Amino acid sequence: MTTILTYPFKNLPAASKWALRFSIRPLSCSSQLRAAPAVQTKTKKTLAKPNIRNVVVVDGVRTPFLLSGTSYKDLMPHDLARAALTGLLHRTSVPKEVVDYIIFGTVIQEVKTSNVAREAALGAGFSDKTPAHTVTMACISANQAMTTGVGLIASGQCDVIVAGGVELMSDIPIRHS
Structure with missing residues (x-):
């Protein structure tokens, strides 16, 4: 599975096709939406915390x-x-240029490709300037890739992350003990 993670960020034009599709607005345009009326009858509960970026999952394939x-x-x-x-980018219309980082998890690292995320990114047409790394942590690899992506966004290091996991059991050697 491959997922795009992001947060409502400032540096994307408000008219961006994919941002509008997912109702992601630049913070400068949403200031009017946050202006509370003088008398508020109901309080809206939210998980958002002040001074902490709200990370969202845009879509997955x-x-x-x-x-x-x-x-x-x-x-x-x-x-x-x-x-x-490729399917994720086609489905969401997210431009490759706005993706800041790509992370994939895999359980069994195969020797022919030491960095699956990097090879996949280059094969999908991402710039060689877009960083990508692979996580290998047994059965939690894809989860760790997602968690790392959330951490990069929450810390302000990145705005848009593609994270996921991949496994191909057809090329794994079966060993007997």
């Missing part, structure tokens, strides 16, 4: 599950990740 050794047998993990990246 995934490739279908298939049996090991079938249609995906000639693919590499970065091929699946590239397909998910």
